[in-house]
Amino acid sequence: MTTPQDLxxxxLDVPGDHPVERGDLSLALAGAELVDLLGARALTLDGERIVPGxxxxxxxxxLDEAQAALVRTEPYESVxxxxxxxxxGLATAYRDVLDAEGQLSGKRRLWPHRADKAAADTPARRHAADRWWSREPVLTGLAAALGIQGKRRPAExxxxxxxxxxxxxxxDDAVTELTAVRERRRIENAAFDNIWRGPA
Known part of the structure; x- marks a missing residue:
């Protein structure tokens, strides 16, 4: 299993501070792909620039699709x-792959804005759970950006x-930015609704 699949x-399994938004998860999955491609030596970073190998x-x-999508001309792409x-749309793409592979059960659960399936009781799920409960730093770091519960990691x-x-x-920065955009839109929409309603 890959880090994006584990994430x-x-x-789907671990409660968070709030429901995981698909947009936030998509950003974290893209980051997880970079981590795995770094581990496979398919790319390196020059500062914050992704240098394909x-x-x-x-x-x-x-992961092969992600590797094929890397920008291979200088000055390269930033993380x-x-x-x-x-x-x-990466969260939906991964969900569809896992569903097709039988990694999701028919049990319905609520994903923000839509019904979705739960993780099936498979070796893949147990592998992800083992990695989570062992507090593996990469997985817990990505999950923390999504507000998924867990103890803070000691510096070591x-x-x-x-x-x-x-x-x-x-x-973490991208998820924070997306959260701020959503909140700004919520406030703007609420203000717009108040204008149309007029004084009480």
């Missing part, structure tokens, strides 16, 4: 730009790889 299964077969269709571009448990830390920080 989406954890997002030679094309490699990862054995996972979604932030990658998150926003690659993240478009932070990922040791500077490139991974850069990706996790970018995911």
């Amino acid at each position: 989406i299964l954890v997002s 030679p094309a490699l077969a990862t054995g996972d269709r979604m 932030e730009d990658w998150l926003w571009r690659r993240g478009q 448990e932070e990922p040791g790889d500077e490139a991974v830390v850069t990706v996790l920080a970018a995911v």
Whole structure:
């Protein structure tokens, strides 16, 4: 299983501070793909720029798609730009893949704005749970950006790889930015509704 697959299964299983928004999850999944591609040496980071390496077969269709989507011309793409571009609809794409692979059960649960399936009791789910409960730094760091509960990680448990830390920080910033945009829209819509309602 990949980090994105583990993350989406954890997002279905572990309660958070609030329901996980699909847009937030999509950003985190794009970050998770970068982490796995870094681990496979399919790319490196030059500061915050993603420098693609030679094309490699990862054995996972979604990671291969992510690798194929890397910008291969200088000045290359920033991690932030990658998150926003690659993240478009990514949560739904991963959910569909997991569903097709039998990783989701027929039990219905509420995903924000739609009904969705729960994680099925499979080896993949148990692998994700083991990684979560062992407090693996990358998975818990990505989950923390989504407000998924868990103890804060002691400093010594932070990922040791500077490139991974850069990706996790970018995911956190992007999710914070998206949350702010949603809140701004909510306030603007409420103000608009008040104008149309007029004085009581």
